[in-house]
Every structure is written in C-alpha cells, then in structure tokens.
Amino acid sequence: MCGIVGVTGNDNAVKILLNGLEKLEYRGYDSAGIYVNDQKGQDYLVKTKGRISELRSKVSATAGVHGSTGIGHTRWATHGVVSEANAHPHFSNDDRFYLVHNGVIDNFQELKAKYLSDVPFRSQTDTEVVVQLIDKFAVEENLDAKAAFLKTLSLLKGSSYAFLMMDREQPDTLFVAKNKSPLLIGVADGFNVVCSDALAMLKETHDFLELMDGEVVTITPDKVAIQDAQGNPVERKPFHVDMNADEADKGTYPFYMLKEVDEQPNVMRKLAQTYLSEHGVPQIDQKLLDAMQAADRLYIVGAGTSYHAGLVGKRLFEKLAHIPTEVHVSSEFAYEQPMLSKKPFFIFLTQSGETADSREVLVNVNDAGYPSLTITNVQNSTLSREATYTLLLHAGPEIAVASTKAYTAQIALEAILAKALGEATGQIVAQDFNVRQQLGLVATGMQAIVDEKDKLEKIANDYLMQSNRAFYIGRGIDHAVSLEAALKLKEISYVQAEGFASGELKHGTIALIEKDTPVIGFITQAKTAGLTRSNLQETMARGAKTLTIVREGLAIDGDDLILPDVDEMLMPLLSVVPAQLLAYYTSLNKGLDVDKPRNLAKSVTVE
Numbered sequence: 064m065c066g067i068v069g070v071t072g073n074d075n076a077v078k079i080l081l082n083g084l085e086k087l088e089y090r091g092y093d094s095a096g097i098y099v100n101d102q103k104g105q106d107y108l109v110k111t112k113g114r115i116s117e118l119r120s121k122v123s124a125t126a127g128v129h130g131s132t133g134i135g136h137t138r139w140a141t142h143g144v145v146s147e148a149n150a151h152p153h154f155s156n157d158d159r160f161y162l163v164h165n166g167v168i169d170n171f172q173e174l175k176a177k178y179l180s181d182v183p184f185r186s187q188t189d190t191e192v193v194v195q196l197i198d199k200f201a202v203e204e205n206l207d208a209k210a211a212f213l214k215t216l217s218l219l220k221g222s223s224y225a226f227l228m229m230d231r232e233q234p235d236t237l238f239v240a241k242n243k244s245p246l247l248i249g250v251a252d253g254f255n256v257v258c259s260d261a262l263a264m265l266k267e268t269h270d271f272l273e274l275m276d277g278e279v280v281t282i283t284p285d286k287v288a289i290q291d292a293q294g295n296p297v298e299r300k301p302f303h304v305d306m307n308a309d310e311a312d313k314g315t316y317p318f319y320m321l322k323e324v325d326e327q328p329n330v331m332r333k334l335a336q337t338y339l340s341e342h343g344v345p346q347i348d349q350k351l352l353d354a355m356q357a358a359d360r361l362y363i364v365g366a367g368t369s370y371h372a373g374l375v376g377k378r379l380f381e382k383l384a385h386i387p388t389e390v391h392v393s394s395e396f397a398y399e400q401p402m403l404s405k406k407p408f409f410i411f412l413t414q415s416g417e418t419a420d421s422r423e424v425l426v427n428v429n430d431a432g433y434p435s436l437t438i439t440n441v442q443n444s445t446l447s448r449e450a451t452y453t454l455l456l457h458a459g460p461e462i463a464v465a466s467t468k469a470y471t472a473q474i475a476l477e478a479i480l481a482k483a484l485g486e487a488t489g490q491i492v493a494q495d496f497n498v499r500q501q502l503g504l505v506a507t508g509m510q511a512i513v514d515e516k517d518k519l520e521k522i523a524n525d526y527l528m529q530s531n532r533a534f535y536i537g538r539g540i541d542h543a544v545s546l547e548a549a550l551k552l553k554e555i556s557y558v559q560a561e562g563f564a565s566g567e568l569k570h571g572t573i574a575l576i577e578k579d580t581p582v583i584g585f586i587t588q589a590k591t592a593g594l595t596r597s598n599l600q601e602t603m604a605r606g607a608k609t610l611t612i613v614r615e616g617l618a619i620d621g622d623d624l625i626l627p628d629v630d631e632m633l634m635p636l637l638s639v640v641p642a643q644l645l646a647y648y649t650s651l652n653k654g655l656d657v658d659k660p661r662n663l664a665k666s667v668t669v670e
C-alpha cells in the first residue's frame with residue numbers, strides 16, 4: 064500500500080527520495096510524487112499517475128528541481144480515483160504545508176463539513192482535508208506548525224495514519240505522526256530520513272528508530288525529537304538492520320517473483336541452520352515452548368498466503384505436538400471472534416509483520432492478556448514488536464506481491480516449532496520426525512523442481528494460457544496447498560482460479576466443468592490419493608483438461624509432474640513450487656507485470 068519517504072539535511076534529497084520510492088514500488092501503488100525545499104526559498108512539487116520511472120522523467124523535465132529537505136509518496140488509491148490531483152504530496156491552499164499520508168481517516172467527511180465548508184479542494188482525498196485543517200488552525204488560531212499538526216491529529220477519530228509533513232516556514236524540519244500504519248526514522252551520517260520500510264533507505268543508513276502508535280516526531284538534520292501521545296519526550300535507541308541493500312535487488316532476474324521462487328532451497332537450509340542444531344535438535348526459546356505447552360489450544364491467525372501456511376501448520380501442530388489448533392482469517396476473526404478455549408495461545412503468521420487485519424486481532428489479544436507469537440520475515444515490524452514472542456523467517460526481503468518463499472518458510476518454521484513442542488511433551492511421532500534431514504531433502508527437491516522451468520512454462524502455455532478459469536483440487540493437506548496454488552494463479556495472471564476439496568466438487572462446483580476447463584490435482588497423501596484420482600476422472604468425463612502433481616511414491620503412468628518423496632507432512636513445501644511457477648509463466652506469457660499485479664499491494668496496511 065502507500066509508501067512514504069522523507070529526508071532532511073542532504074543536498075541529494077531528490078535522488079534519495081526517488082531511489083527510496085523505487086524501493087517501495089513493491090508495496091503496490093498507482094501514482095507518486097515528491098516535494099523538496101532547498102531552504103533558500105526554492106521549492107518544487109512534482110506528481111504523476113503511474114510508475115516511479117514516469118515521476119523520474121517528470122522531475123528531469125522540470126528545470127532545476129533540487130533541495131535538501133523533502134518528502135515523497137507512492138499512493139494506492141483509497142479515497143478518490145487514480146489521478147495526478149489525488150496523488151500526494153497534498154498542500155494547503157496558501158502553499159505553506161505539504162503532507163503525505165498512509166492510512167485512512169475515518170471521519171474526514173465530518174471534519175470537512177465542520178471546519179472547511181468554505182475551503183476549495185483540489186482532490187477527492189482524505190489527506191487534503193488534513194493538510195487544509197492544519198493550515199486553518201495555523202492561520203486562524205496563530206498556532207505554529209507543530210501545534211496546528213497536534214490539534215488536527217486530536218480530531219482524527221478511529222483513523223490509521225502515518226503522516227509526514229513539511230512547513231515552508233521551517234524548511235529543514237519534518238513533522239511525523241504515526242498511528243497503526245508503519246513508519247521508521249533512519250539516523251544517517253549528518254542527516255536523517257523517514258520511510259515506511261527500512262528497505263527504502265538501506266543505501267543511506269542501517270540504523271532505524273521505531274515509532275509507537277500515537278507518537279509525534281520533529282526531525283531536523285541533526286536531531287530527532289520524539290514525544291508520546293501525552294506529550295512527554297521519549298528517548299529511544301536505534302536498532303540495526305542487518306541486511307545488505309543488494310539483497311533487495313533482482314539482479315539478472317526479469318522479475319523478483321522468479322528470484323524469490325529460486326531462493327526457496329536456500330531459505331530451507333537457512334532455517335535449518337538457524338533453528339536446529341547439527342544433530343537436528345530444535346533451538347527454540349524455552350520460554351516460548353513453555354508458554355505454548357501451557358495452552359490448551361493454538362489459534363493461528365493470518366491473511367492470504369499466510370493464512371494458507373496456517374492451514375498446513377494446523378496439521379503439523381496437531382500431528383507432531385498433539386495440540387488442538389484452529390486457523391483463522393484475520394479480517395474475520397477481528398470482528399467476529401469465535402468462542403475461545405480456556406488457555407489459548409495465538410500464532411500470527413505474517414510475512415510483512417504489518418498487515419492491518421492481523422494487527423487488529425493482536426491488539427484484542429493483548430488487551431485480553433493472552434500470550435502470542437508472531438512468525439514474520441521482518442525484524443522489528445509492528446506485529447513482531449507487539450506479540451509476546453517472535454520467530455523470524457530469515458527468508459530475505461520478499462518484494463514480489465505474490466508471496467512465495469515466505470509461504471514455504473512459514474511452513475518449515477511451523478514444522479520445526481511443532482517438532483520442538485512435540486518432543487517437549489514426549490510425542491513419539493515428534494521424536495521420530497527428523498526435521499533437519501527432511502528439510503535437507505526438501506531443499507534438494509525444490510532445486511530439482513525449479514530446474515524444470517522449461518517444462519513448467521510449456522505446461523502453463525498448454526493448460527492455463529487459453530483459459531480464464533481453472534481449478535486446483537486435493538484432499539486434506541493437498542487441499543490446503545490447492546488454496547494457495549489458486550491464489551497464486553488468480554492474483555498474478557487474473558485467471559479465475561479456485562482451490563477445492565476434491566470431494567466437494569460433486570456437491571455443486573462440478574457444474575462449472577466444461578470442455579477444456581483446466582483441473583489440476585495434488586496427489587501427495589497415500590490415504591487420499593485414490594480418491595483424488597477418482598475426482599479427477601469425474602471432471603475428465605465432463606471434458607476437463609486435467610493435470611496431476613504427484614509424490615513420486617504415489618505416481619502412476621501418465622502422471623504429469625512427479626515430486627521427490629519427502630515426509631508427507633512436508634509435501635506442501637514441494638507441491639506448491641510447480642504451482643508458483645505455473646502462475647509465474649501464465650502471467651509472464653500474458654505480458655502482465657508479474658511483480659505488481661493490478662489492484663494489489665504487498666503490504667496491506669489498511670483494514
């Protein structure tokens with residue numbers, strides 16, 4: 064979703080802002096803009112619809128754009144159409160205040176009607192209401208920028224925001240406020256920066272200050288002054304982001320998604336090295352294991368792909384650790400909480416650690432005093448900071464909107480955690496499960512699959528390119544993977560794809576099968592292999608074009624894609640990979656933007 068960058072105290076402000084915005088492109092956006100001020104009376108505002116490359120061209124075509132302090136933004140439309148007028152930064156009618164914003168102001172219509180009925184507006188956004196309001200208070204009540212900013216913030220009801228503001232009368236100062244939406248301050252050598260994600264500023268600094276909800280910050284080139292919601296000064300030490308800026312580059316790959324699919328074998332190895340001893344003994348914080356053991360039920364909460372990884376995790380926790388486990392979609396759980404057990408333990412799965420729907424659940428969980436664990440790829444992300452425990456996925460930055468390596472990393476880490484818990488409670492099945500050896504086999508198996516790209520591209524062309532509808536089917540854990548496989552296909556290739564419990568087809572959905580409808584079956588579990596094959600036959604009898612993705616030990620003549628054998632519980636780690644690549648090649652060969660599918664954002668920071 065929207066991305067924010069800012070800098071104060073560097074004569075290369077324009078370059079820093081544009082580079083930063085480029086690094087935030089992955090979040091999804093439809094327009095962008097920057098505002099810079101050189102502190103000598105010159106300032107520039109450049110905005111455009113479309114990509115950062117278009118913003119760059121516009122900046123180059125505008126004579127003399129330069130400055131040492133500035134703000135920038137990528138917009139993912141919420142209020143108002145995609146247009147240059149609705150792109151940020153927004154500014155007050157007297158050209159004094161400039162503002163970028165991530166989030167949603169719930170009561171902007173009321174504020175507009177109550178305070179700004181005589182003010183002409185240039186855009187349809189909630190953000191412009193905020194900047195006009197700041198200006199109104201500054202002018203009519205003779206408030207300085209910070210006081211006008213604070214007064215405006217106090218009027219925003221039930222809103223999520225990350226704001227970054229500049230005042231032409233204090234051209235070296237950035238004003239920042241945060242509530243629910245993510246924002247970091249980067250402390251660089253002689254200057255300071257602001258960003259929605261550390262990735263955007265890794266070229267400038269590796270040291271960042273996190274912000275808590277309700278905090279307001281003023282930043283000059285040599286000072287960062289944080290105050291809490293009550294107005295008290297806050298002292299905070301920066302944390303160090305241990306990531307190479309190059310890790311976020313796609314190198315020679317045409318798209319991040321392909322790079323991230325290819326990285327999966329290494330992610331498996333890295334997780335094994337990080338969380339297992341040489342002899343395969345899980346190295347998990349004892350306090351976390353104690354808290355989980357004390358629970359009578361686990362509740363896994365996530366959205367999209369992370370929810371799908373939770374569906375596999377449920378099987379792992381129940382089989383290996385014998386703890387009843389429920390999996391919930393966070394946006395549903397937040398507003399219709401099911402009846403909880405007496406001693407619940409919550410597991411939040413989230414690649415970004417910033418998903419607003421999941422965070423809403425965590426806020427309620429914390430209010431109720433329940434223990435929780437966040438499994439995330441992003442160190443110091445909001446869900447990581449706010450949960451009782453965190454385990455990091457160590458998958459490296461995932462930039463493509465379609466999540467791939469985070470899904471497999473989440474499952475692998477769930478397997479390690481379930482093994483640790485099962486061993487701690489003396490479950491024989493957990494003792495017999497050699498997770499280190501299995502993850503080694505998974506890594507090798509993944510490598511074999513990603514090495515078959517030509518074959519997968521051909522299958523994508525033969526099976527999926529000509530159709531605007533497709534089904535992935537399977538039973539049990541294969542059904543869980545079919546949901547993820549369908550999500551991958553629909554989100555990047557716009558084929559209407561559904562994941563189905565294959566036994567359910569006959570209860571209605573088979574009516575949709577017609578000549579040449581692609582139906583892809585996952586067959587990796589001995590107990591249900593025959594049943595899924597029968598269900599595939601039933602669709603074939605009605606004209607479907609079927610394809611099988613089968614574990615080697617269950618393969619028969621005529622199967623299409625044979626996966627290496629690993630423990631059945633871990634087969635999702637392999638069976639999802641061909642589905643990721645089928646989605647990739649379908650999207651690629653349709654000429655679509657694989658990494659940035661329409662209407663989607665990488666980090667969904669509004670509910």
Ligand code: M6R
Binds near residue numbers: 369465550554
């Ligand atoms: O960062 P999160 O894991 O919390 O994100 C959740 C979903 O938004 C995400 O998995 C989404 O479904 C992906 N686009 C799927 O590829």
